Amino acid sequence: MITVYGEGRGFRVVWLLEEMGLPYRLRPVDMLAGVENDPVFLAINPAGFIPALQDGDAIMVESIAIMEYLLARYGPTPLAPDPHDPAFPAYQQFLHLGEAGLAASMFFVVVAKMLAPEDEKDNWGARKAMQTFESRRTIVARRLAHAPYMAGDTFTAADISITYALQFARRAGGVPLTEAEQAYVARTTNRDGYRRAMDTCAATKEWAEALGE
Template sequence: MITVWGGQTSRSMRVVWVLEEMGLPYHVRQVDMLAGEQDPEFLAVNPADYIPAIQDGDVAMVESIAIMEYLMARYGPTPLAPAPHDPNFAAYQQFLHLGEAGLATLMMPVVVSRFLAPEAERENWGASWCLQSFQKRLRLVRGRLASSPYLAGEAFTAADISVTYALNLGQRNCGIALGDVERAYLDRTMGRDAYKRAIERSHEGVIT
């Protein structure tokens, strides 16, 4: 049984969504990242103390995109990951990683500035730069969706899971205003049954 260590609105949502799409058995262990002390079981899996993390038998992994790729390779094949010879493979790879490296990561300085920093430091230059950079990278998503319903073409893939999380993070916590194209895209991705199940399961589990 795969254990997912995560939080209700964290990047662990990506991992749970992949598991639901693939129909794999798992359970969720909730982690409160603001807690003064963490569960030693969680720290044994990820001593760096951040989420998500998984335990799959003897395998312990962190980083949401890496975990997604591991699950699809280990328990696939799956339509979530196009084969290397697929004409859409390059776009799949690009947007799978853009969802984290080019979008979600940029939102972290904004989130910590707005919610954790002292009042006088919340509107800082670094957070403003990250917001501007997010908007620039969003052009790549918008341009791709102008020609196809999903980021790797006609079929839903893990790239959509990656980017959907980032877009939600941006609009929910960072004040990013999405356009009609992006909102229609989120309606498609978040309308999937596996997404709805993942939302329910992400709110379950043992709170550490």
């Protein structure tokens, strides 16, 4: 049985598993209580961050790497275009952009906003991270001007990556989405796989509902 440890970016993994129809279990990790109090999780990921995945003897961390592992291990699937497919370059780019360019940058904005002392919330690093987020966001905007999904006309795992990043920016960073982004997120989340993932990820669902989603 595949085990996913933690929500947060783990929502990407759960959503992908639902889309692929693979059996799994979600094992909560309470980051607020402190992972030092969770020796079972620390045995899986001694660095103490989420998500992590255990699949038999395979243990992985980093949400995008986990997604690529699942797509390769349990594919082929339309969620990951073949490398010879003309859609593959865009798919690969946006699969990684959702974390490396968007969510990772927004993380530093959010932690400064939530955890930094008052006189350090608007610090140089947080401002630079927001600039990075906004610059990468223009690539998404350009794509949405020409296609309904990141890889073209069809929903793929790249859309799971980008959708999570946009929702994280809105929910945690207070970043308003553009009309195009709102329409895109409405398309990607209007899927049974997304709804099942939300039902599984109770903390994520509670957070979204508290924000009026």
